[in-house]
Amino acid sequence: MNTQDTLKEIEELQLRCEQYEGISLKLNWDMLEHTMEAGGTEWLVTYEEDQLVGFIGLYGFGGSMEVCGMVRPGFRRRGIFTSLWERAQNKIRQRNISTLLLNAPAASASGAGFLKSLPLVFGHAEYQMKWDPSAALQGPGEASSAAGTVTLRPAREDESAILIKLDSSGFNMTEEEAAEMFEEQNLEALQEHIIIELNGQPAGKMRLWTDNNETWIYGLTVDKDLRGLGIGRSALQQTIERESRNYNGVNLEVALDNPNALKLYESCGFVIVNRQDYYRYTGSL
CATH class of the missing domain: 3.40.630.30 (Gcn5-related N-acetyltransferase (GNAT))
Known part of the structure; x- marks a missing residue:
């Protein structure tokens, strides 16, 4: 499977997650679609039975990095995102990152649940308009x-x-x-x-x-x-x-x-x- 096929699957997974929770995920598609060229963006995925069930994106902005991800409804509470996060940390360690931010829609109950398990402090919030x-x-x-x-x-x-x-x-x-x-x-x-x-x-x-x-x-x-x-x-x-x-x-x-x-x-x-x-x-x- 090539990169474009995977990106189409990521887009389908995003729509599924957004419809399920009534949220809007910030996946920075301007960066995501040009990962290989930009170099500041990486992503990891998880498949089960040839179906994309998990995604995490790592977005570099100068000396800082943002992280956002999702897991397909019906496959949650099975450690999929925890595994993606552990894999992501290995990549983050290779970067010279001064600030690491994790973001999630304020209305996402699943996102809030995972974030509570990590050592985090609230940074800021943004409105999408x-x-x-x-x-x-x-x-x-x-x-x-x-x-x-x-x-x-x-x-x-x-x-x-x-x-x-x-x-x-x-x-x-x-x-x-x-x-x-x-x-x-x-x-x-x-x-x-x-x-x-x-x-x-x-x-x-x-x-x-x-x-x-x-x-x-x-x-x-x-x-x-x-x-x-x-x-x-x-x-x-x-x-x-x-x-x-x-x-x-x-x-x-x-x-x-x-x-x-x-x-x-x-x-x-x-x-x-x-x-x-x-x-x-x-x-x-």
Whole structure:
């Protein structure tokens, strides 16, 4: 069986688990589908009688790693995920990881049960949000802000330093961590790095990933000296307008401890569809 066949089975297992528990699993398909190229992502699977029954994904983000997994309903409480976790630890030990996070949908009873068995502390939570035109408080996308004209364009190959600097300052990372994350992201397909300009000068950035008529906005940030001028709002509205013309849904994620961003997204028409909880692993590896 080749990789594409396995990925189709992972997708089927995800849908089965989500339907069974009424949840939404965060499997980072933008990274999962390009595991071999990106190098920062690995996954392990378990089969019984030629049926995929267990999965665990290891997603590298610079010096940190996220872990998410699932077991087919009807095969739970048989040690399948515990075995996957033990196999995963061997791979994690081979990495230079400073922070290890395990995530699960807040509404997942099975996920909560397994997490209680591990040495973890609650780290943070994120809302997954989807744009709903009926929820928008404003009309079509605007190309202006309080400080001038806002435009979006694809980043050029020679602008990686700008993207890295904006990620570093916007997401409290060292430039080395931001550069490593950028290299991992840059190997993924189906994505665009976008420069947000104000009056023709770089003022922010974001990354768009589109697959199956769903676009995800990642890493949206505006230069700290230019915040509060409506640049991020204009960039969001222009992106919504473009993706809507292409008949794509628009999605993003926001941390619960970022109320300003949450308020902005809601005012642009994004509604909460799911919550993911993240726990920091405190045990030894």
